[in-house]
Amino acid sequence: MxxxxxxxxxxxxxxxxxxxxxxxxxxxxxxxxxxxxxxxRLVELVNDRLARxxxxxxxxxxxxxxxxxxxxxxxxxxxxxxxxxxxTVEIDGKPHDALLLAIPLLAWxxxxxxxxxxxxxxxxxxxxxxxxxxxxxxxxxxxADYLFSIDQLPESLGEVRDTADQLFSAAVQDGRHxxxxxxxxxxxxxxxxxxxxxxxxxxxxxxxxxxxxQTGVDPDSKLSAxxxxxxxxxNVVTPVMTGCKFRTLPPNAFHxxxxxxxxxLREFSLEAAIFxxxxxxxxxxxxxxxxxxxxxxxxxRSAPEIRIGISRAGEDDLVIEGVVWPLLGDDEERSVEExxxxxxxxxxxRIVAHAHRFPLEFCDDCGAPMxxxxxxxxxxxxxxxxxxxQPSTPLH
Ligand SMILES: [Zn+2]
Numbered sequence: 315m316x317x318x319x320x321x322x323x324x325x326x327x328x329x330x331x332x333x334x335x336x337x338x339x340x341x342x343x344x345x346x347x348x349x350x351x352x353x354x355r356l357v358e359l360v361n362d363r364l365a366r367x368x369x370x371x372x373x374x375x376x377x378x379x380x381x382x383x384x385x386x387x388x389x390x391x392x393x394x395x396x397x398x399x400x401x402t403v404e405i406d407g408k409p410h411d412a413l414l415l416a417i418p419l420l421a422w423x424x425x426x427x428x429x430x431x432x433x434x435x436x437x438x439x440x441x442x443x444x445x446x447x448x449x450x451x452x453x454x455x456x457x458a459d460y461l462f463s464i465d466q467l468p469e470s471l472g473e474v475r476d477t478a479d480q481l482f483s484a485a486v487q488d489g490r491h492x493x494x495x496x497x498x499x500x501x502x503x504x505x506x507x508x509x510x511x512x513x514x515x516x517x518x519x520x521x522x523x524x525x526x527x528q529t530g531v532d533p534d535s536k537l538s539a540x541x542x543x544x545x546x547x548x549n550v551v552t553p554v555m556t557g558c559k560f561r562t563l564p565p566n567a568f569h570x571x572x573x574x575x576x577x578x579l580r581e582f583s584l585e586a587a588i589f590x591x592x593x594x595x596x597x598x599x600x601x602x603x604x605x606x607x608x609x610x611x612x613x614x615r616s617a618p619e620i621r622i623g624i625s626r627a628g629e630d631d632l633v634i635e636g637v638v639w640p641l642l643g644d645d646e647e648r649s650v651e652e653x654x655x656x657x658x659x660x661x662x663x664r665i666v667a668h669a670h671r672f673p674l675e676f677c678d679d680c681g682a683p684m685x686x687x688x689x690x691x692x693x694x695x696x697x698x699x700x701x702x703x704q705p706s707t708p709l710h
Pocket of ligand 1: 677678
């Protein structure tokens with residue numbers, strides 16, 4: 315859908331420079347009044363570029379600010395994300411505020427996790443929960459008829475805006491957005507992962523976006539509304555989540571919900587691994603040991619993460635299951651403490667933590683991450699099968 319993909323390089327660079335310049339001034343501002351002025355100019359520019367399909371200029375400005383100007387980077391990233399997921403739409407000549415929402419679900423299963431088209435009944439029921447628990451009176455809402463994996467969701471700012479626009483149009487019509495499933499890539503199979511529903515709320519400009527923002531409604535009623543929404547949604551999606559254990563997280567604006575999903579998925583994945591070993595191989599947490607190690611690669615510009623190798627207690631070489639814990643900007647030392655505490659809560663008390671950094675290694679054959687063992691090496695996981703004739707190397 316990108317219009318005019320062949321924007322000249324010079325024009326693109328000029329755009330990126332202007333955005334970066336404005337973002338730096340915004341990050342230096344010391345008052346709300348000055349903030350607002352820079353923000354207004356940035357919002358106008360960002361919205362214009364998004365509407366014309368030139369989202370790349372914004373990504374280039376972010377690249378330019380990169381590590382040199384972290385505050386300006388954060389300011390521009392915040393603002394650009396917010397512009398991509400929300401906009402003004404005209405309905406009968408009147409301006410309306412529209413927001414794209416995501417509803418994260420964390421799930422794990424011994425079978426393949428669903429990423430699938432939703433039946434009209436499920437869409438209808440999800441829409442009823444959005445209308446009933448989240449939206450204010452008189453709002454127009456929409457739901458996409460697909461349960462997405464993270465790699466199926468729109469990624470660039472321009473893609474987010476395109477998806478948002480589609481849901482906003484659906485909200486103005488009958489509230490059901492039909493997703494072209496053929497264009498989506500196949501998700502990577504994981505024991506535990508996040509799934510997302512997409513929704514939209516459209517209200518008259520300047521009026522409350524959520525039920526609990528309305529005049530005369532207690533702002534704290536948000537808590538019970540969220541609780542009710544999550545309980546009802548669990549019921550609604552149960553037929554889609556057969557064979558899975560899952561948990562619905564609070565819905566939020568698109569980018570905030572994705573961040574929350576990533577964050578909560580970490581401990582959820584650790585729990586899933588421990589439950590899985592108990593359920594499938596009758597290995598209780600007390601019969602396990604965990605090895606924690608930081609993985610990092612400066613050259614690759616990839617984000618650092620902590621990997622956790624799980625072995626039978628006393629087995630220092632063989633890793634039977636592994637969990638990746640991305641740092642997501644968190645402090646490494648604190649994260650190791652957090653992981654240790656989570657393991658103890660789950661009943662795993664034998665823990666080895668390596669201080670030295672491991673290179674971010676993946677299996678050449680299957681692409682699976684390598685995990686640390688207690689002996690201090692990065693190894694491929696091997697399922698805990700007892701058979702004497704089992705080969706000692708993983709099968710691909
Ligand atoms: Zn492999």
